[in-house]
Each structure stands twice: as C-alpha cells, then as structure tokens.
Amino acid sequence: MAKGFPTREEDYSQWYNEIVGRADLAEHSAVRGCMVIKPYGFSIWENMQAELDRMFKATGHTNAYFPLFVPKSLFEAEEKNAEGFAKECAVVTHYRLKTDENNKGKLIVDENAKLEEELIVRPTSEAIIWKTYKNWIQSYRDLPILVNQWANVVRWEMRTRLFLRTAEFLWQEGHTAHETKEEALEETKMILDIYAEFAEKYMAMPVIKGVKSESEKFAGAEETYCIEALMQDGKALQAGTSHFLGQNFAKAFDVKFTSKEGKLEYVWATSWGVSTRLMGALIMTHSDDNGLVLPPQLAPHQVAMVPIYKGEEQREKVVAELKKVKSELEKRGIRVKLDDRDTHKPGWKFAEYEFKGVPIRLAMGMRDLEAGTIEVARRDTMEKKSLDVHDLPNKVEHMLENIQENLYNKAVDRREENTHSVDSYEEFKEVLEKKGGFIYAHWDGTSETEEKIKQETKATIRCIPFEKAEEGKCMVSGKPSKQKVIFAKAY
Amino acid sequence: MAKGFPTREEDYSQWYNEIVGRADLAEHSAVRGCMVIKPYGFSIWENMQAELDRMFKATGHTNAYFPLFVPKSLFEAEEKNAEGFAKECAVVTHYRLKTDENNKGKLIVDENAKLEEELIVRPTSEAIIWKTYKNWIQSYRDLPILVNQWANVVRWEMRTRLFLRTAEFLWQEGHTAHETKEEALEETKMILDIYAEFAEKYMAMPVIKGVKSESEKFAGAEETYCIEALMQDGKALQAGTSHFLGQNFAKAFDVKFTSKEGKLEYVWATSWGVSTRLMGALIMTHSDDNGLVLPPQLAPHQVAMVPIYKGEEQREKVVAELKKVKSELEKRGIRVKLDDRDTHKPGWKFAEYEFKGVPIRLAMGMRDLEAGTIEVARRDTMEKKSLDVHDLPNKVEHMLENIQENLYNKAVDRREENTHSVDSYEEFKEVLEKKGGFIYAHWDGTSETEEKIKQETKATIRCIPFEKAEEGKCMVSGKPSKQKVIFAKAY
Numbered sequence: 001m002a003k004g005f006p007t008r009e010e011d012y013s014q015w016y017n018e019i020v021g022r023a024d025l026a027e028h029s030a031v032r033g034c035m036v037i038k039p040y041g042f043s044i045w046e047n048m049q050a051e052l053d054r055m056f057k058a059t060g061h062t063n064a065y066f067p068l069f070v071p072k073s074l075f076e077a078e079e080k081n082a083e084g085f086a087k088e089c090a091v092v093t094h095y096r097l098k099t100d101e102n103n104k105g106k107l108i109v110d111e112n113a114k115l116e117e118e119l120i121v122r123p124t125s126e127a128i129i130w131k132t133y134k135n136w137i138q139s140y141r142d143l144p145i146l147v148n149q150w151a152n153v154v155r156w157e158m159r160t161r162l163f164l165r166t167a168e169f170l171w172q173e174g175h176t177a178h179e180t181k182e183e184a185l186e187e188t189k190m191i192l193d194i195y196a197e198f199a200e201k202y203m204a205m206p207v208i209k210g211v212k213s214e215s216e217k218f219a220g221a222e223e224t225y226c227i228e229a230l231m232q233d234g235k236a237l238q239a240g241t242s243h244f245l246g247q248n249f250a251k252a253f254d255v256k257f258t259s260k261e262g263k264l265e266y267v268w269a270t271s272w273g274v275s276t277r278l279m280g281a282l283i284m285t286h287s288d289d290n291g292l293v294l295p296p297q298l299a300p301h302q303v304a305m306v307p308i309y310k311g312e313e314q315r316e317k318v319v320a321e322l323k324k325v326k327s328e329l330e331k332r333g334i335r336v337k338l339d340d341r342d343t344h345k346p347g348w349k350f351a352e353y354e355f356k357g358v359p360i361r362l363a364m365g366m367r368d369l370e371a372g373t374i375e376v377a378r379r380d381t382m383e384k385k386s387l388d389v390h391d392l393p394n395k396v397e398h399m400l401e402n403i404q405e406n407l408y409n410k411a412v413d414r415r416e417e418n419t420h421s422v423d424s425y426e427e428f429k430e431v432l433e434k435k436g437g438f439i440y441a442h443w444d445g446t447s448e449t450e451e452k453i454k455q456e457t458k459a460t461i462r463c464i465p466f467e468k469a470e471e472g473k474c475m476v477s478g479k480p481s482k483q484k485v486i487f488a489k490a491y
Numbered sequence: 492m493a494k495g496f497p498t499r500e501e502d503y504s505q506w507y508n509e510i511v512g513r514a515d516l517a518e519h520s521a522v523r524g525c526m527v528i529k530p531y532g533f534s535i536w537e538n539m540q541a542e543l544d545r546m547f548k549a550t551g552h553t554n555a556y557f558p559l560f561v562p563k564s565l566f567e568a569e570e571k572n573a574e575g576f577a578k579e580c581a582v583v584t585h586y587r588l589k590t591d592e593n594n595k596g597k598l599i600v601d602e603n604a605k606l607e608e609e610l611i612v613r614p615t616s617e618a619i620i621w622k623t624y625k626n627w628i629q630s631y632r633d634l635p636i637l638v639n640q641w642a643n644v645v646r647w648e649m650r651t652r653l654f655l656r657t658a659e660f661l662w663q664e665g666h667t668a669h670e671t672k673e674e675a676l677e678e679t680k681m682i683l684d685i686y687a688e689f690a691e692k693y694m695a696m697p698v699i700k701g702v703k704s705e706s707e708k709f710a711g712a713e714e715t716y717c718i719e720a721l722m723q724d725g726k727a728l729q730a731g732t733s734h735f736l737g738q739n740f741a742k743a744f745d746v747k748f749t750s751k752e753g754k755l756e757y758v759w760a761t762s763w764g765v766s767t768r769l770m771g772a773l774i775m776t777h778s779d780d781n782g783l784v785l786p787p788q789l790a791p792h793q794v795a796m797v798p799i800y801k802g803e804e805q806r807e808k809v810v811a812e813l814k815k816v817k818s819e820l821e822k823r824g825i826r827v828k829l830d831d832r833d834t835h836k837p838g839w840k841f842a843e844y845e846f847k848g849v850p851i852r853l854a855m856g857m858r859d860l861e862a863g864t865i866e867v868a869r870r871d872t873m874e875k876k877s878l879d880v881h882d883l884p885n886k887v888e889h890m891l892e893n894i895q896e897n898l899y900n901k902a903v904d905r906r907e908e909n910t911h912s913v914d915s916y917e918e919f920k921e922v923l924e925k926k927g928g929f930i931y932a933h934w935d936g937t938s939e940t941e942e943k944i945k946q947e948t949k950a951t952i953r954c955i956p957f958e959k960a961e962e963g964k965c966m967v968s969g970k971p972s973k974q975k976v977i978f979a980k981a982y
Contacts, residue, residue: 030565030622031610034558039638042555064533067525068559068612068643068659069581072588074521076598086588090560091600092612093584095647097563097577107567109582109609118600119522121559121583121612131521141834147530152559152643156586168559343632 007289012233019283020162023292023356026279033160033167037276040356043300045170045276049150051202051297052172052274055194061146061174068152069119070128078252081126084219088155090121090167121154126220126245126271129175130253137177137267139258144187145177163280164237164491171275177267179259181246184268188244191272192225195240203278204295204408205229205285206415207239208438208486210463215447218271222246228462228486230415231284234436236462236488239281242272280491286380286407292357293379295407296400301337303329303396304353308346308365315342318364321389325362325374328393334400354379359403360396364389380406421484425475428487432459438488442481444474452476459487498780503724510774511653514783514847517770524651524658531847532770534791536661539769540641542693542788543663546685552637552665557619559643560610565618569743572617575710579646581612581658612645617711617736617762620666621744628668628758630749635678636668654771655728655982662766668758670750672737675759679735682763683716686731694769695786695899696720696776697906698730699929699977701954706938709762713737719953719977721906722775725927727953727979730772733763771982777871777898783848784870786898787891792828794820794887795844799837799856806833809855812880816853816865819884825891845870850894851887855880871897912975916966919978923950929979933972935965943967950978 005022006014020026025041037045053063069092076082096113100106122128129147136142154168174191178184192209199207207227217224221243229239250256250266259265286293296302305326307318319340326336337358339349346363353361363375374392377384380403387395418437422428428441443449443461453476454460469483496513497505511517516532528536544554560583567573587604591597613619620638627633645659654660665682669675683700690698698718708715712734720730741747741757750756777784787793796817798809810831817827828849830840837854844852854866865883868875871894878886909928913919919932934940934952944967945951960974 027623027626029558030619031558031560031562034560036558036623037556039553039555043553045556046554062530062534063537064530065528065536065661067520067522067527068645069522069525071522072598076596079596082598083590086590086598089586089588090583090610091585091588092581093600094582095580097580097582097611099574099577105567105570107563107573107577109584119581120588128521132518132527135518154559170556 005289005291008232015289016280016283017162019287019292025283025292026162028162031167033157035162035166035168037170040300041279044282044294044298045279047298047300048198048202048278049172052194052198053148053150055198056148056172056174059146059190059194061148061176064147064149065151066125066128066132066149068122070122070125072118072120074127074131075120077127078130078220078249080248081124081220085123085155088123088157090154090156092119092121122151123153123155124271124273125149125151125153125173126175126249127253130249130255130269133175133177133267134253134255137255137257140179140260143177143179143257143267144183146174146187147176148172148174161280163276163283166276169276171273173271173273176270177250177255178270179257179265179268181268184246184270185244188223188225188242188270188272191242191270192227192240195227195242195272195274198274199227199229199239200408202295202297203282203285204297204404204411205239205281206408206412208463208465208467210465210467210486212241212463213447213450213461213485215450216461218243220245220248221271222248226463228438228488229281229285230418230438230488231281231491232414233284234418234489236438236486236490237277237281237284238462238490239278240272240274243270245269245271285411287357290382291355293407294357294359296359296404299357299359300335301353301358302334302400303336303360303362304349304358305336305338305362305364306346306349306353307338307340308363314366315340318366318369321369322362322364325364325389325392329396332393332397334393334396360399378403380410423472423475428475429457432457432487432489436489438462438486440484441475441487442472442483443485444477444479444481446477449474449476453487459489462486462488462490496780496782499723506780507771507774508653510778510783516774516783517653519653522658524648526653526657526659528661528767531791535773535785535789536767536770538789538791539689539693540663543685543689543765544639544641546689547639547663547665550637550681550685552639552667554640555638556640556642557616557623559613561613561616561619563609563611565622566611568618569621569711569740571739572615572711576614576646579614579648581645581647583610583612613642614644614646615762615764616640616642616644616664617666617740618744621740621746621760624666624668624758625744625746628746628748631670631751634668634670634748634758635674637665637678638667639663639665652771654767654774657767660767662764664762664764667761668741668746669761670748670756670759672759675737675761676735679714679716679733679761679763682733682761683718683731686718686733686763686765689765690718690720690730691899693786693788694773694776695788695895695902696730696772697899697903699954699956699958701956701977703732703954704938704941704952704976706941707952709734711736711739712762713739717954719929719979720772720776721909721929721979722772722982723905724775725909725980727929727977727981728768728772728775729953729981730769731763731765734761736760736762776902778848781873782846784898785848785850787850787895790848790850791826792844792849793825793891794827794851794853795840795849796827796829796853796855797837797840797844798829798831799854805857806831809857809860812860813853813855816855816880816883820887823884823888825884825887851890869894871901914963914966919966920948923948923978923980927980929953929977931975932966932978933963933974934976935968935970935972937968937970940965940967944978949980951981953977953979953981
C-alpha cells in the first residue's frame with residue numbers, strides 16, 4: 001500500500017481524492033468548483049477523445065463549433081430545458097473592466113459596459129445550436145445533420161468533486177437533426193451502442209444500457225437513454241446519455257423542412273454526450289489500494305522502463321539496451337516511456353509508475369543485461385517475472401491484451417457480485433443498506449413511488465434496462481409492473 | 492467566376508465574407524461577435540490542430556486544461572497584462588437564474604446569487620496558470636514545465652470579422668516555466684520556428700520572423716516574437732506570437748524555485764499562441780475569384796470524385812469503378828470524397844468542390860469507363876486533363892505535392908512583388924498609398940515616431956525582422972537606425 005494513502009475500505013472518498021491528486025490527474029483551481037486537469041490526467045482524456053472521435057466520424061458525424069454564450073432570450077425558448085438548468089447558470093452581465101480610482105492597480109467592473117441582454121455560459125448547447133440549425137435546414141436534402149462538438153460547459157455546483165461534479169467540465173455533445181422520428185430514434189440508440197462499446201472495449205468498464213425514468217431524464221428530452229456503471233463502493237455512475245428530443249427544440253426554434261412529399265414538417269432531434277466524468281468512472285472501476293490502475297487501451301504510457309545501474313558506465317550500457325527494446329516495442333504501436341533521469345532512484349520510479357497505473361513496468365540492471373533478460377511487472381496482478389529480452393515484444397503485446405481483458409472481467413465479476421434482485425421493499429432496504437450495488441426491483445412506473453423510495457432510501461432508478469422484461473408487482477405500491485428496474489445510490 | 496460573387500478587385504472585403512459563408516467555413520451566430528465554425532471549416536481547423544499538436548509533442552510539450560474563469564483578484568495581479576486586457580473582458584457576476592414572476596415562462600438573473608468576486612472569462616490564461624504553477628514548482632527538478640492548452644478565449648470586440656476578429660475564438664496557448672533566462676529565450680525562439688515551419692509547410696504561406704516593437708508587444712511580456720504574413724490585398728496579418736515573459740508572472744504570483752546551487756530564484760516564463768485567425772490567413776493567401784483554394788496538406792478532402800451517368804445502370808457501373816479508384820488512393824493516405832448523391836447534378840457538384848477549394852477533382856462517365864480514363868481537374872491552376880486510370884494513384888500523389896509547392900511559390904512571388912524598401916517618409920507614404928504591402932524603412936526605435944507614423948498613415952510596425960541588419964537614418968526623425976523594420980497596414 002502506498003505511503004500515507006488510505007485503503008478503499010478505510011475511506012473510499014478520501015482514497016479517490018488521493019488518487020486524483022497523487023497520480024497527477026487533476027486538482028482544484030483558484031476558481032471555486034473549477035478544476036485543473038494536469039498533463040498526465042489530460043493524456044488519458046485525450047486517448048478517450050481520440051477513440052470516441054474516431055467512432056463518431058466512422059458513423060458519419062463531423063465536428064463543428066458553436067458559441068460559448070447563449071443569450072438569455074434564446075436560452076429560455078425551450079421552457080423545460082431552461083427550467084432544468086436555470087439554477088446552475090453562470091451569467092455574463094458586463095463586457096469591460098476599468099481602473100478603480102480609489103484603489104491604484106485594482107480593477108472594477110465598468111458599470112457603463114452593461115450588456116443589454118445577459119449571456120448565459122452554456123450549460124449545454126441545444127438552444128444556440130437549434131437557433132443555428134434553423135438557418136441550415138430548409139428541405140429534406142439538408143437532412144440529416146450529424147454534428148458533434150468538443151467543448152467546455154459550465155453548470156454551477158455548490159458541492160464539487162474532481163471529475164465527478166465540477167462547475168466547468170469538458171465533454172462532447174452531439175446534436176443531430178432528422179426527417180423522421182424513426183431515424184432520430186435509431187440515431188439515439190446507435191450512439192448509445194457506441195458509448196457502451198467505448199466503455200467496455202476501451203475503459204474495460206461493463207455498463208448496462210437502459211432508459212431513464214420520467215423524473216431522471218434530460219430537461220427537454222422525450223426519452224433519455226443511458227449507460228450505467230457500478231463503482232467499487234457499490235454506487236452507480238451514469239457514464240453517458242443519448243437523448244431523443246422529439247420535435248421539442250424544432251418547435252421552440254421553429255425549425256421546419258419541406259419533406260419529399262412537399263409538406264412542411266418539424267425536424268426530429270437527438271443530443272448526446274459524455275464528459276470528463278468518465279475519468280472518475282475509470283478510476284473507481286479499476287484502481288486499488290496501491291494507486292491508479294489503467295487499462296492499456298487508454299494508458300498514456302503502456303510500458304514504463306526503468307534502468308538500474310551504478311555509475312555512468314553501467315548507466316550508458318543499460319540505457320542503450322533499453323532504447324533498443326523501446327524501439328522494438330514502439331514498432332508494434334506500443335506507447336513506451338523510458339525513464340532514464342538520474343535525478344531519481346529506481347525505487348522512486350517503481351513507486352511512481354505503480355501509483356500512476358502504468359500497465360507494465362520493465363526494469364533492467366547489469367545482471368539482466370549480461371543474461372539477456374528483463375524484469376517485467378504487471379500492474380493489475382502485481383506479478384513480477386524475468387523474461388528473455390529477445391522475445392519481449394510478442395510477450396508484452398500479449399500481456400497488454402491480457403491485462404485489458406483481465407480488468408474487464410474483474411469489473412464484470414465485481415458488478416455481478418454486487419447486483420441483486422429483490423421482491424419486497426423490506427428486502428430492498430436491507431440489501432441497499434448492507435450491500436449496496438445495483439438492485440433490480442419491480443416499480444409501478446409512477447413518479448410518486450420513485451420519489452418516495454428516493455426520500456426514504458436515497459436510492460434512485462438508474463435505468464429501466466433494455467434487458468428481458470418479466471412482469472410482477474411494484475415492491476412499494478403492489479401495482480402491476482412490466483419489468484424490474486435498476487435502483488442504486490448514485491454519484 | 493462564381494455566380495453573384497464579387498472579384499477580389501471589386502471588393503476584397505466582400506469577397507472574403509462571401510468565401511467564408513458560401514464555402515461553409517463559418518457564420519455569425521445569434522451572439523454578438525461570436526461565430527459558428529461550420530463542419531467544413533472546422534475540419535480545416537482540425538487538420539491545423541493535428542499538425543501543430545504533433546509538432547508541440549515532438550518537442551516535449553504536453554497538453555493540460557485550466558479553468559475558463561479567472562477571479563478578478565488573480566487577473567489583476569500582473570498589472571500590465573491586466574491593463575492590456577481590461578477593456579475586452581466578459582465578466583460573470585451571477586450564478587443563477589430564476590423565474591420572472593411578472594412574465595410567465597421567462598427567466599431573470601437571481602440577484603441573490605451574486606458572486607462575491609467577479610469572474611473574468613479568460614482572454615488569455617497566464618494569470619490562472621501561473622497561480623497554478625506556484626503549487627507545481629519548488630525545485631529545479633520540477634523544471635522545465637512545457638504545457639500547452641487548446642481552448643476557447645473571449646476578448647470583447649466591437650467590430651468583428653469572421654476568423655479575423657471575433658469575441659470568442661479558439662486557440663492553443665503554450666505556457667512554459669524555466670530555470671534560466673537563456674532556456675526561456677531558446678524556447679520562445681524554438682516555438683517561433685515551429686510556427687513558421689507550420690505556416691510555410693502546411694499552410695503554404697510564407698512568413699517573416701521578427702520581434703515586435705515596444706508598443707505592439709504582448710501586455711506583460713518582455714519580448715514578443717512573431718510571424719507576419721502578407722495578404723493578397725497588401726495588408727499584413729500577424730499569424731502567431733511567441734512571448735518571452737521574463738520573470739514578470741513569476742514575480743506577480745511569487746513563483747520561486749530552489750536552484751541546483753541551493754538559491755531561491757524566480758522562474759522564467761514563455762507563452763505562445765496561434766488561433767482560428769489562421770483560417771482567415773489561409774483564405775487570404777490562396778483563394779481566388781472562383782472561391783476558396785486549399786493547400787492539400789490541410790484540405791479536408793484532397794480529392795473529390797464525381798460520377799457522370801444517365802440512369803441507374805450507368806450509375807452503378809461508374810460508381811463501382813470510382814470506389815475502386817478511391818480505395819487505391821486511400822491506400823496512399825490520400826483523403827478522398829466520393830460524391831455519389833443522386834440528389835445533385837454533376838455540374839452542381841463541380842461548382843461546389845471548386846468553390847470549396849478541393850485541390851483535385853476527378854470525374855468519370857461511361858466513355859471514360861470504357862476507355863480506362865478519368866478526367867482530372869486541378870483547383871490551383873484550373874487545368875483539366877484526361878489520365879489513364881491505372882496509373883492514377885502515382886499521378887495524384889505527385890499532383891498534390893505539386894499543388895502544395897505551387898501555392899507556396901505563388902504566395903512567395905506575390906509577397907516579393909509587394910515588398911518594398913524606401914528611404915524617405917515621402918516615398919513611404921506614396922508606396923503605402925499606391926501599392927501597400929510590406930515596406931522596409933529605417934526607424935529611430937522610439938514609440939513617438941512609431942505613433943506619429945501610425946496616426947498619419949495607419950501603418951504600423953509589423954516587426955523588426957531577424958534578417959540582416961543594415962544601418963541608416965530614421966525616415967521621419969533622421970536619427971540613427973540599426974536596421975530597417977517592416978511597416979504595413981494590418982488586419
């Protein structure tokens with residue numbers, strides 16, 4: 001266990017904070033609620049971005065950029081959306097500062113530079129984008145529009161946690177426009193599949209696909225589809241959402257198109273997003289009491305190399321050999337960091353790469369060099385062994401695949417162990433309190449029952465899963481239920 | 492010449508606006524001064540980003556992310572920097588909206604949610620970043636810090652032009668911290684070299700490297716290095732800047748480090764950036780009276796393919812053959828768009844890709860198919876010829892290189908033709924009025940003379956070029972001058 005570092009058992013929340021800070025992922029900034037994403041953390045986010053961007057483009061989407069600000073009158077056009085975000089809006093009211101006459105060297109807001117209309121810093125971009133789409137769409141020939149944006153958004157939060165809940169965060173938001181309801185629904189589902197594939201294949205994080213209940217859906221959407229993951233502490237995390245917006249925004253912004261049949265119709269819409277919140281999900285899926293654990297697909301360095309030597313002569317020999325090995329590994333597309341700094345000792349480096357979750361660490365000293373061997377340590381299992389250096393690239397490649405798979409399987413096993421199905425409210429409360437995790441239970445479909453459960457237990461409906469339906473009776477009201485839904489306490 | 496489209500001769504400014512709009516690069520948004528970057532325009536920016544990002548990383552830089560907001564008290568810490576940007580600051584004063592009791596469905600700013608301290612939307616990030624670096628730097632072992640950020644920034648502008656001057660724009664900003672003045676100066680110069688290489692190799696835009704005069708340098712910098720390009724209308728455009736910040740920000744934020752000798756010293760700094768302004772520079776370097784012209788290195792589609800057919804049977808045959816050709820081209824890493832939409836006629840497509848500046852357009856009909864030929868049209872020279880389809884990949888690859896080179900050479904020639912050297916203020920004014928362009932002239936080094944020239948002629952000193960120095964006398968004051976500097980009217 002790392003020095004001065006709490007175990008997950010001792011204090012999960014503190015453990016999380018320490019990982020984020022000590023693995024150089026992010027830190028709090030001088031601005032309340034806003035984070036600094038540090039270079040190492042940002043590289044992981046860049047790897048996530050690269051894969052998602054590739055997947056979006058492979059399905060016909062292109063990127064664009066829309067303004068950071070939304071004039072208040074546009075923001076309020078789609079009433080439910082506006083209502084949903086009104087309490088979290090950062091508002092720009094002035095456009096100039098001036099020198100404070102009474103306080104040399106200080107600046108004050110220039111009251112003569114008050115905006116006629118306040119600008120909202122985007123909490124999400126449907127309003128400004130649909131205002132724009134109105135000019136882009138006249139006929140069915142202009143559809144579909146399949147656009148994505150990588151951007152920063154601001155939602156004022158009183159209680160913040162790095163990556164999980166911050167006033168400013170980074171995300172991608174897709175905004176598409178379609179001729180028909182069917183096509184928009186298909187898009188909504190296709191994107192959900194992309195999110196699920198990304199979570200499972202790249203993050204090695206199993207997710208459940210489903211639909212949100214009325215009270216949990218996006219403000220302004222007809223339906224919100226989501227992927228839900230289960231963290232190590234038994235709490236759920238919403239990892240991505242894909243919204244079927246119906247014609248709500250088209251109506252709010254009067255966006256109509258002439259159909260193939262010559263009729264004037266409102267456009268159908270979707271929007272969808274994942275954010276830097278995924279960084280939190282990644283940490284709470286794999287990391288352990290020794291620090292961060294990263295799946296090879298997203299690790300900035302898949303392999304870290306540490307030379308062990310005494311004196312400059314040994315150093316040169318060992319580093320020269322490691323450079324050869326590095327070059328062989330890089331030929332296979334493996335991301336390698338050779339740490340040949342002589343300002344830090346090998347032990348320090350071992351601890352550093354272990355804590356930062358580098359999947360494989362290689363170490364070589366003079367004895368290895370002479371014997372043609374190298375020490376290989378796996379971060380996920382903490383196993384160490386000595387391998388023949390000549391056959392290393394194959395072995396490392398294979399091991400990286402194996403680590404990725406192992407992390408995924410471990411996460412699936414953990415989720416299965418922490419997924420329960422209950423038939424009564426008593427049982428529900430007991431399982432929730434003693435075990436946590438995902439709890440499948442029958443629910444009558446009303447917001448009243450949902451609210452009662454939330455008030456009494458703090459558990460919310462994470463989703464109505466797409467999985468097999470099995471009829472029954474609501475655990476609270478006894479009314480008929482078409483299928484069990486998933487409850488959990490959530491981040 | 493494209494329909495309803497002014498020539499550059501007729502109205503350069505209107506020509507520019509039409510290109511930006513009709514080639515789907517960008518448009519004005521509902522937010523005063525903020526632009527929407529449309530998918531086609533954004534793809535060009537993405538290509539620019541990819542190359543620059545690769546160059547930054549190859550020289551040891553990593554990306555990170557810092558907050559959008561800067562608390563006013565931090566913003567004002569470096570006085571010159573604060574003073575320089577104070578008049579352009581968008582200010583967040585509130586963090587919540589509420590329902591307007593007197594106006595159902597409308598929202599108003601909640602006066603109870605006034606921030607204790609106003610937040611400035613970053614016009615540049617030195618302040619927030621140096622506040623952060625204070626925590627990252629204790630010893631020489633923590634240096635250098637070589638960080639870059641891709642971000643949006645806001646500088647309130649009254650008169651805006653798409654890409655050239657907008658209230659919000661996208662950019663990259665590098666912020667580095669060093670042990671010594673020499674190292675920081677080296678970094679400043681190295682980055683300027685990267686910018687120049689990028690401009691010349693990828694944008695096919697020749698630039699002059701130099702240093703800004705005292706009055707034109709970045710607020711808070713000791714020295715500002717720049718690359719300056721000459722647009723088709725004889726006006727200059729500052730395409731990138733790299734600042735040596737000395738110890739100004741380290742002192743403002745009290746950032747000291749323990750040196751190898753055990754002394755406590757202030758850290759040395761640089762910052763540097765290029766922005767979406769480069770999109771404007773690209774347009775005004777190569778485009779012509781037929782629309783946009785793009786250098787192959789940055790074109791979203793390097794080749795556009797248009798099938799010509801009558802009826803479905805012909806369409807299938809031609810498209811099948813074009814798909815084969817496409818796949819051959821893509822094997823060479825060439826970006827190809829096959830436009831097989833049957834909602835648009837070939838003539839419409841030809842006009843479209845011509846206006847959008849696609850470097851090479853290929854067209855194939857039944858006669859070509861039977862003869863094994865394909866029509867090839869180059870956008871830069873507007874030449875057309877028929878080529879053997881089997882040898883096409885080689886030819887296209889070679890032609891793309893040739894187009895890139897040709898665009899660069901043409902731009903160099905144009906700049907040379909529009910670069911003048913004068914010896915008297917009379918001659919200066921005459922050349923400026925009749926010809927425009929870059930004008931080399933002797934200047935006495937004082938801000939007074941610089942200001943007088945600006946007031947009388949609207950020309951500014953673009954840079955003191957790194958090129959050969961040749962002593963002389965200031966054209967205005969007659970005082971001694973160490974070298975000619977470059978004057979021009981500028982964007």
